[in-house]
Amino acid sequence: MSPAKGEKLIEVKGLEKHFKHVEVLRGINIDICKGDVVAVIGPSGSGKSTFLRCLNLLEEPTGGQIVFEGVDITSKETKIDQMRQKIGMVFQQFNLFTNMTVLDNVSAGPVLVKGMKKDEARKLAQSLLERVGLGDRGGAYPIQLSGGQQQRVAIARALAMQPDVMLFDEPTSALDPASTMRIEELMASLKESYTVVIVTHNMQQAARISDKCAFFLVGDLIEFGETEQVFSMPKDKRTEDYITGRFG
Numbered sequence: 001m002s003p004a005k006g007e008k009l010i011e012v013k014g015l016e017k018h019f020k021h022v023e024v025l026r027g028i029n030i031d032i033c034k035g036d037v038v039a040v041i042g043p044s045g046s047g048k049s050t051f052l053r054c055l056n057l058l059e060e061p062t063g064g065q066i067v068f069e070g071v072d073i074t075s076k077e078t079k080i081d082q083m084r085q086k087i088g089m090v091f092q093q094f095n096l097f098t099n100m101t102v103l104d105n106v107s108a109g110p111v112l113v114k115g116m117k118k119d120e121a122r123k124l125a126q127s128l129l130e131r132v133g134l135g136d137r138g139g140a141y142p143i144q145l146s147g148g149q150q151q152r153v154a155i156a157r158a159l160a161m162q163p164d165v166m167l168f169d170e171p172t173s174a175l176d177p178a179s180t181m182r183i184e185e186l187m188a189s190l191k192e193s194y195t196v197v198i199v200t201h202n203m204q205q206a207a208r209i210s211d212k213c214a215f216f217l218v219g220d221l222i223e224f225g226e227t228e229q230v231f232s233m234p235k236d237k238r239t240e241d242y243i244t245g246r247f248g
C-alpha cells in the first residue's frame with residue numbers, strides 16, 4: 001500500500017556503490033517521505049547521479065538496502081520492473097525517442113509496459129502534454145522542439161507511467177534561463193501529487209524549489225535537513241563551505 005503524505009516512501013539504508021575499486025557511495029542513510037521535494041546537491045563527482053540511479057536500480061548497489069513503499073527493492077525476489085513503473089526519471093539530455101512524435105513518446109510507455117489501450121494512452125498523453133503547456137505539439141518530432149520543450153515532453157512521458165516518485169538528474173543543466181524557470185515551476189507543481197528528488201548543482205534552484213536538501217561530498221551524505229536550515233544554518237562546516245563557495 002502506498003504510504004500517506006509525510007510517511008516514509010523510500011528508506012535508504014547503508015547504501016554502497018563501488019565501481020571496481022572506487023567507492024562512489026560509502027554507506028548512505030536517508031529517508032525520503034511522501035510529498036517531499038528533496039534536492040541533492042554537492043560538487044561534481046560526489047556521487048549524486050549514482051545515488052539517484054541506485055534508487056531505481058539503474059545502478060545495482062554493492063551493499064545496503066533500498067526499501068520502496070515497504071518493499072526491499074534490492075532483494076533478489078523483488079520484481080524490479082513492476083517497482084520501476086512507480087519511479088519516473090528525467091535526465092539532463094531529455095532522451096526522447098527521436099523517431100516518434102511527441103504524442104507517441106508520451107503514450108508509448110503506458111501501451112507497451114502497462115498494456116493500456118492505445119486510445120486511452122493517447123488521451124492520457126494529450127492531457128499530460130496540456131499540463132506541461134504543449135497540448136498543440138503532439139504531432140511534432142522532438143527535433144522540432146526547443147530543449148526546454150523537449151524536457152517538458154520528457155516530464156510528461158515520465159508522468160504517463162503514473163509513478164509515485166519523480167527523479168530528476170540535472171534537468172535544467174542544458175537549458176537557458178527562461179526554460180529553466182518553466183521547468184522549475186513544473187517540478188514545483190508536481191509536489192501536490194508526487195514525491196520529487198532533484199539532483200542539481202544549481203544551489204539557487206535547490207533553495208527555490210526544495211523542502212529538504214541533501215549535501216553529498218565524495219560519496220558521503222554530509223547533511224540532510226530542511227532546505228531553509230541547510231542553507232541558513234548548516235550544521236556541518238563542509239556544507240557551509242560549499243554553500244558559501246569557499247570550497248577547495
Ligand code: ADP
Pocket residue numbers: 019022024042043044045046047048049050051
Ligand atoms: P555526480 O553526479 O555527483 O557528479 P557521479 O555519481 O556521476 O557524480 O559520479 C561519482 C563518481 O563515480 C565519479 O568519480 C565517477 O567518475 C564515478 N563513476 C560514475 N559512474 C561510473 C561508472 N559507470 N564506472 C566507473 N566510475 C563511475
Ligand code: MG
Pocket residue numbers: 048049050170
Ligand atoms: Mg551527476
